[in-house]
Amino acid sequence: MAESVSTEARSDDGPIPPPRRKLPIFTIVAFAIVAFFAGGIGGSFQAKLTEVQKNDNASFLSRTAESTLVADESERFVPIQYLPGFVVFHRDSGLTDADRAAVADARTAITRVEGVDVEDMTPTEFSADGTTAAVFVPLLASRDGTDVTGDELVATEEAVLDAARDAAGDTGLEVYPAGVGGLLTAFIAAFEGIDSSLLLTALGVVVLILLVVYRSPVLWVFPLLSALLALGTASMIVYFLADADIITLNGQSQGILFVLVIGAGTDYALLLVSRYREELHAYPNRFDAMIRAWRESVGAITASAVTVTVALLCLMFSELNSNKGLGPVAAIGIACTYVVMMTFLPVSLAVAGRWVFWPRQPRADHAVDLATHGMWGRIASWVGRHDRPAWIGTTLVLLVLFAAGIGSLNTDGLTTTESFTTKPDAVIGQELYTEKFAPGAGAPAVVTANAGTTDALIAAIAGVEGIATGPGAVCPQVDYAKARALLAANPDLANAPSLGCPPAALTVTPVDGRTMINAELADSYDSPAALATIERLREAVHAVPGADARVGGNTAATLDVQQSSVHDRNLIIPIVLVVIFAVLAVLLRSLLAPLLLIATVVLSFAATLGVSGFVFTHVFGFAGTDPAFPLFAFVFLVALGIDYNIFLMTRVREETGRHGTRSGVLRGLAVTGGVITSAGVVLAATFSVLGILPLVFLAEIGFAVAFGVLLDTIVVRSILVPALAHDIGRTIWWPSALTRGRP
Template sequence: MTKLDSTDAEKNDGRAIRAFRLPIFTVIALAIFAFVAGGFGGSFQSKLAEVQKNDNSSYLPSSAESTVVANESAKFLPVETIPGFVVFHRDSALTDADKAAVESARQAISRVPGVDADGMQPTQFSADGTIASIFVPLIAKDDGAAVSGEELAATEQKVLDAAEQAAGDMEVLPAGPGGLLVAFIDAFAGLDSALLGAALLVVILILLVVYRSPVLWFFPLFSALLAIGLSSMVIYFLAKAEILTLTGQSQGILFVLVIGAGTDYALLLISRYREELHSYPNRFDAMIRAWRESAPAITASAVTVVLGLLCLTFSQLNSNKSLGPVAAIGIACTYLVMMTFMPVALAVVGRWVFWPRTPRVDHAADLATHGMWGKIATTIGNRDRSLWIGASILLIVLFAAGIGSLKTDGLTAAQNFTNTPDAVVGQELYDSAFDPGAGAPAVITANADQSDAVIKAASAVEGISQDAGSVCTQVDVAKVSELIKSNPAAVAQAAAAGCAPPGFTAPPINGRTMINAMLVDSYDSPQALETIKRLRTAVHAVPGADALVGGSTATTLDVQAASVRDRNLIIPIVLAVIFVVLALLLRALVIPVILIATVVLSFAATLGVSGFFFTHVFGFAGADQSFPLYAFVFLVALGIDYNIFLMTRVREETGEFGTRAGVLRGLAVTGGVITSAGIVLAATFAVLGILPLVFLAEIGFAVAFGVLLDTIIVRSVLVPALSHDIGKKIWWPSSLATSKD
């Protein structure tokens, strides 16, 4: 049976097309806008790094305890800084000439713009004499103006250049929170070219295989680049105005999401366009018909993903809260370009774009009765119950096999990298020679009249250093800086003896004081996080102190707690939103429940497989607390796409052929294009693995595997087999529930 097998059908379709020509000028106008704005916006793609924020403190809401402490402690310090170290090392003991070179380096570093020279401390030497360390605080905020990640990275590089120039043949390495933060920022260097280039290359290769045309691949890819340009421009201005927070992670995800989702939309539209070219001699009529028939599924897909991503705005973490709008803007721009510019461009170019497989008017577009997917559909129709039960068991087994290996307790700064940057090597050297907790103390703010009680309580906490001067009131930086210049030896001797005398401590401000507590363990270790929990319990209990605990470790702890809270809140909201969209789209209540249940089962299986691979294959130390939330939002929002593409076609076929036949015909007709779309999306997310960051590598693997699982098992077997077995009841309470099976 052909798509158009009667004169009446052709006349009806002709009238429908003529009626649909009304908004054609609107589509053309939007296509021109997308082309101009997307092309102009391409220049903003390279500017996104200027408005990135990659430090944990910028992720937290103002109500977080560590944020409150950061705001209070800023009053006691002339500038807000990120602590860091420069480490000098020899295998043998440092000579007098080496020590002189280190002091020369210290002087050179103090003159580097962006370094808080007043906050620098006397040089430390290890007990065995092989390592020297200079404390180098990088200015993170000066007079209320935050320093960008690019500027921090540039300052750190100038610090290292100054140190290396003076150090001779000594090994020079960065360390501390400052060095590791800059290493994290550097990991995104070349993001635009490397990540985007790899993603485009992968998609080009796949599209060449799918279309078998040397020309057609250009149109989806060029449209995706326009969408990236348009979304980059919008996001740049919003981030610059601090309406949203852009992180390196968000930017990386944005690029692959736009390319992957855009190619998905293009595949669906182009597939329907080629189908209609077999029926219509006029290519514009064919495109209008294809656009009209594809628009509901593509629109529902885009709306589902956008709404699912916007659920992240309920997050406490600013990084999660803004990832939603960042990615949603990317999807909205992609939808605009793919539904305006691309169809107009394809229609204008004509049929030859499919060369050498140019479609002709032969009324041979109905793929439901032949081809590989026709055979798969027949098999599912004959063995529906055994197949959906078997697919469900497989997914449950995958979940159970690896979920015990999935550790989401968080990662240390060093564990966040898939490679070993200099900052990690430097940190290991520093920890082996000096107190690991030095340089990033816990910061306590409390009522000044209870400062002695707070210091006493903090000093008794397990995990707080017991060395002299480990828990002290904040020094007056200006006074100590002047003393260092005139008599550095006296400062070093005083520091070894204990806390600074009262004349050198910062006076109370508004009845509050600031206290630093040195940790025994490295600031980002699990042991340090547990120490902060104990410290908070101890100082909160001091009567009348109103004590709060912040600092680098406390910030990490608050980020982790917020991640868990966000996951538990947002996942149910995403499910509810997607259910409503599916119910409205399919005008039924049973099939949306089935689709969501199958995608959630697929997500659970993906978590199990991810846990196994992360631990036993890739050797990762664990996963970030936000990993399950990110994986869920992308897998469920994107995974439901393929079910939308399938079930909208099934509903279309059901009206004429009945539910069970409609399921099989819908699967046969959409099988090839949806599988291709899944492969493209999986490949683009897998490209995230080229960046040397564990979090993105894990997200890339999970989404890539999960999308393939959705495409091959859930959409191809589980959903159609279960729907075929249940029959017309899947459409309850719509009128299709009372039609023929």
């Protein structure tokens, strides 16, 4: 049934004029149509994002990192780059003759697998106790500068394992992957299904929460459909940018993009729908109600989107390409979410009519003033009566939470084997290999330097603590073309034991006066001991006169990632704080209020770090956190935590103009309490879904953001901020004109 033209609506404060229709209606409708088709088309790109992911350490680093410079130089000496890996064969009671024959058959079968650098495979190793064999299987990572994709590496590794297990048969001989190649492909494989299992779980959680919040079997469809359209549009944009190498996308960024769009989109929808329901009580015409709701919501939602987007873009100041990539990836997600939620969602809701709220359809009964109704009205009254004890008490609680667990938070990094919440075969294989063989084999430190200093460098490297001391541990790079020619002429040399470094005739020829040296580490390539060895090695070779030496390799790349993470954390956190302060100052037209809001959110962040440190160590049993964890947690918690303060304080400012500051604080808290708490629960639930992926870093981010958001919505935004603002009174708006209004 068509609705009549709106008449004068009333609230407890008097008449509410019809909303001014000076809105860009046609523009909004046009954007809604474009969003519908773009989101629909873009949905197919969600599954394709894994095709443009880069998950190796080298892809994370800047072009000026020392390990990156060495990797670039290495291609001049070894045009075929590979990821060193192993296939480990094990039997507790000892390998039988049949097992050894199966291992030989497996090695032969592996040489026929496409994607394996067969020419660089070495003879099979057997452990001293006779229980384990290891076949060195280098996976082609690049050839002549062309990189192999992550999906191709995983496919090659799976084919290698299939060949090895087929050869082993059903004899009880255990077969596991190991080494850099095995662990990296396990890491990449952990993200398989991210576009299905993670997304479906997040959507399922949001549907359940929205059913409870809206108490309608229909209404939840509209915000969820809008979020999916936003995700489709963002996925399409991110795909083309990553495919063109404009941004770097990895599995972590993709997972965060999915939950961020679903969570933030639902938050924006909750705010708009809540205001729309409120205005439907005042306006008989649903279009008038939506115009009013849109007008009153757009400021807070825009400020929220801008704050989060700008904070995320601050990650582009990072040294790490992974952080640089996450910034625009997540910012694109927020921007697409904002556009869809402010165009498609309001248009679709207004066109659909009041029935979408069934069975609790709002009527034009003029029950607009919600400030004196419900649980949040009672909470607001309590805050008003106990403002000073409330904000002092909550501040002390947050400080206690910080102090109780911050000492348990270890941000020194995780080894690759410690990075999984489960125990994949690659971790079991790596543990076996480290126990049975030289743990540093297969992933040497790589030194590039001026050719005339080779002897001095080898002497300096050999004297570094943590460098292996066996024959051939520190040698110039072998020229594989020369070695293959020698083997072709003398096949019997293939089975000859290694007696040390190859003769000079088989080493690489200097290029532009530079050469390359390999140094075997005494410890597993990703262990803390190996990282410490790289630091000592760099100090030693940098001190060799005239060498201009650089140290790279897999361990050096891991070290560079960790050091860059610390640099990024120390640089970006202050930048984000300054940016958020500027946005809040413009929005609230105040200098004091933004300072206080940022202080409360930083305090909440500190409390979250304390709780996270305790839970990670004493509950989950994680070995530590990635050095990037504090930065990621800060960006998401502070940006998203400020969101809820924006939603609250924009409404408080609106109410202050009519009722004074202290009354405005309480009315703003009462009216927004339910919707903001619901938004916080939705966002916390969606981020907690990251825990379904078997990676410690994402589980930690998911927990920290979920706990921090709940702490922010339940404690900081519900008690600390309104109590502090109520206690301060109109001075909180300094230096705006509101400081001269009613207290």
